[in-house]
Amino acid sequence: MKKRKKRRSKTEGGDKLPFDDEMGKNQKAIKVLQRLFYAGYGTEKEIVNMAMDEMLALPGVNVADLCIISELQKSIKTNKVISYLSGKTEAREETKGADDGGTT
Template sequence: MAKNTKGFRALTRLIEAGYNTEKAIAGMTMTEMLALPGVSVSELVQFDELQKSVKAGKVVTYLGTTEQKEKKKEEGAKAHDSTNDTVY
């Protein structure tokens, strides 16, 4: 089974920031995620997916997903973001 390297990096980043339990990760707010130094949109997506997996008790499944599946999700998010770039 391929591993989700972005997921592992996201988990490592949260652990290094002090969010080292399932309860702490599940309880993170968007404000707390945004407060992490140098956080990117891609990382926010990973934090959100990790948080959902923790709440569902499926962290191993999340970390075991392939990069290709995650790439499709990110491409969908980028397509959604570009539709909101209308300037008035």
């Protein structure tokens, strides 16, 4: 009789990972991404260049999936895929130039 390995809890042996609490938040996005991989769309370029007809041809696709694919395409274009999948947005401080308030 084989012994079954005891499963470790997420907190056993270390700190909780940052995405553990929010995994359900983007679990659907990760599943849609896996479906894209299985359908043969394995690169950023292929996903960004998907037409609506190609999206609709995916097996079992629904409106929520189309929204996720659209958001994923936007994230790829702006190089923010990890931020999108983690559910976090990066706050950027943009400076429009070195304006000291004086004129020369």
